[in-house]
Amino acid sequence: MLDEPLATTETATAEACHRLRNLRPALQELTVMIAEGRVVLWPVLSAYPHRVGELLAKYPLMDAGDATLVVLSELCPRARLITVDDDFRHYRRFRHQAIPLVIPDRA
Secondary structure, eight states, X not given: OOSSOEEEEHHHHHHHHHHTTTOHHHHHXXXXXXXXXXXXXXXXXXXXXXXXXXXXXHOTTOOHHHHHHHHHHHHSTTOOXXXXXXXXXXXXXXXXXXXXXXXXXXX
16 A cells, blocks of 8 residues: 555546546546545646647557656656556656656566
8 A cells, every 4th residue: 555645647547548448436436536646646747738749749559648747857856656557667758868667577
């Protein structure tokens, strides 16, 4: 169990909801976690559209959810990004810095 809430972006959460659409219990649990404050949503796309656009231009295969998470990592530089997406190994924040990652084993 984590001591602090998880932070993510509204855009990444929308993507997660889409992917969980056929897994109703998981989708409902996500909404509970948000309601209870265990997951905190940041409106990165609306607050930093130019930076998101820069990232989308730099990484043509990057989606908007990933771009908002890179920006969130810039806003919270001491945080680590938990992901199963290997693309984050190649993305850079602050234009050159690797993003601190936690990539769980997929075993």
